[in-house]
Amino acid sequence: MTEFTPFQSLIGGVLIGLSAVLLMALHGRVAGMTGILTGIIPPAASDWSWRAAFLAGAVIAPALYLAAGGVIPFEVPVSTGALILGGLLVGIGVHFGNGCPSGHGICGLARLSRRSLAAVLTFMLAAFITVFVVRHVIGG
Amino acid sequence: MKRIVSALLIGIVFGLGITVSGMINPAKVLNFFDLAGNWDPSLAFVMGGGLVTALIGYRLVFGRLKTPVFAPAFPPSPAGGIDARLVGGAAVFGIGWGIAGFCPGGAIPALGLLNAQTFIFVAAVIAGIVAGRAIKSRLPAPAPA
Structure with a gap:
């Protein structure tokens, strides 16, 4: 059970969108987490340094939030096997699908890309079906 | 140096967005x-x-x-059509997302919470990306759209 948080989620979404806009305005880059991550996996892209800096910023952000007195609900409700299987599929899928929710869902859609719209509709539908099957067909 | 500091600060804004929105929490993503x-x-x-x-x-x-x-030009608008690779890749991604509850945008900031399960997921994603590169290099180049 998680609490519906429309206000915080909207504010968080605006911050994610703001980071995408800043990354485009300052660096001319798309703020897709997968694309940024892929560029630092050997053989790394030649521009790995800004990528590593962006990733480092993303990793320290929750610690800053906690230090400022924030509370971060966090629960991994799946098995280690599911994390490994899911992670492998996510990694292979983003490589062929050219992006993830931050890249296609925020940046791609904001550029009115038809490819991004197709990718977003596909991965959302696949996730709805997968969760239904895992929780209510297999697990039910 | 300005570029690096700028990218670091923008990464913090992104990570705060993921944190405040609740998307750092796989339980919340799965419940959606x-x-x-x-x-x-x-x-x-x-x-x-x-x-x-x-x-x-x-x-x-x-x-x-x-x-x-900090860069000479904006990236070109996303080109290309909607092909089987894009849709197939997105479908595989969505299945993995539904199984794990994590996606890269949520999991990278979650590393900062120092939970071992997040590290396992991110390691698997990196293995998947490396495997994806290997598979792609063996496939014929996609036909021009």
Whole structure:
């Protein structure tokens, strides 16, 4: 059970969108987490340094939030096997699908890309079906 | 150096967005996809807030700046059609997302919470990306769209 948080989620979404806009305005880059991550996996892209800096910023952000007195609900409700299987599929899928929710869902859609719209509709539908099957067909 | 500091600060804004929105929490993401269970619509508000901000912001950026501040040019608009690779890749991604509850945008900031399960997921994603590269290099190049 998680609490519906429309206000915080909207504010968080605006911050994610703001980071995408800043990354485009300052660096001319798309703020897709997968694309940024892929560029630092050997053989790394030649521009790995800004990528590593962006990733480092993303990793320290929750610690800053906690230090400022924030509370971060966090629960991994799946098995280690599911994390490994899911992670492998996510990694292979983003490589062929050219992006993830931050890249296609925020940046791609904001550029009115038809490819991004197709990718977003596909991965959302696949996730709805997968969760239904895992929780209510297999697990039910 | 300015570029690095700038990218670090923008990464912090991204990570704070993931944290504040609740998308750092796989339980919350999975409950969005669980229409038949305890549905939590929060993810739609994250996507909505992010998309509207980026839509407006990108228009301002492309309308007012000739080039990015630290780069010679903006990237070209996404080209190409909708092909089997894109849709197939997105479908595999969505299945993995539904199984694990994590996606890269949520999991990278979650590393900062120093939970071992997040590290396992991110290691698997990296293995998947490396495997994807290997598979792609053995496939014939896609036909031009």
